[in-house]
Amino acid sequence: MTDPAPLLGPDELRATVARLGAELSEAYDDGVVLVGLLKGSLIFLADLVRAMTITPVVDFLAVTTYAEDTGRVRIVKDLDMDVTGRDVVLVDGVVDTGLTTTYLLAELRGRGPRSVEVCALLDKTARRVVPVDLRFVGLATEEPYAVGYGLDHSERYRNLDVLVPADPVALREDPDALIGQLYRG
Secondary structure (H helix, E strand, O other), X not given: OOOOOOOEOHHHHHHHHHHHHHHHHHHOOOOOEEEEEEOOOHHHHHHHHHHOOOOOEEEEEEEOOOOOOOOOOOEEEOOOOOOOOOEEEEEEEEEOOOHHHHXXXXXXXXXXXXXXXXXXXXXXXXXXXXXXXXXXXXXXEOOOXXXXXXXXXXXXXXXXXXXXXXXXXXXXXXXXXXXXXHOOO
């Protein structure tokens, strides 16, 4: 594999998160519940909370990977709080096909919040199967696969301070294929 050029480098990530933090703070000046989708949103969510000028409430959801043939997922870690009557923003590292996001939006809306929106660091529009409205987007990209800044391949690369495109076929063959190129020092 050749050295991948970042989709977003450290400075661009900081600027993107600062912009999204300002947008969220302006939209929800009377408070918001940020629901992080584990595990890919963790680093993004932590930086997003620090970039906000309001104090959000934070909770988490985790889901299984959807089955390719069915598009079904199930919640394996549910919210700890009641979101009835509250503004809720689902925070995800990447929205890809839209299947998981659509499922989670329906789940959250069924709990009686005042509003539900989505904040995604990456919006991978090229692979969208189900249309989904994303109110807050860091970067819309045609790149089919990326790692870093919380996004992983086989639990690797989450800790990178960049988002880089990656070849999923090459990573399936060798999950450590990018290690030498991305972890220098």
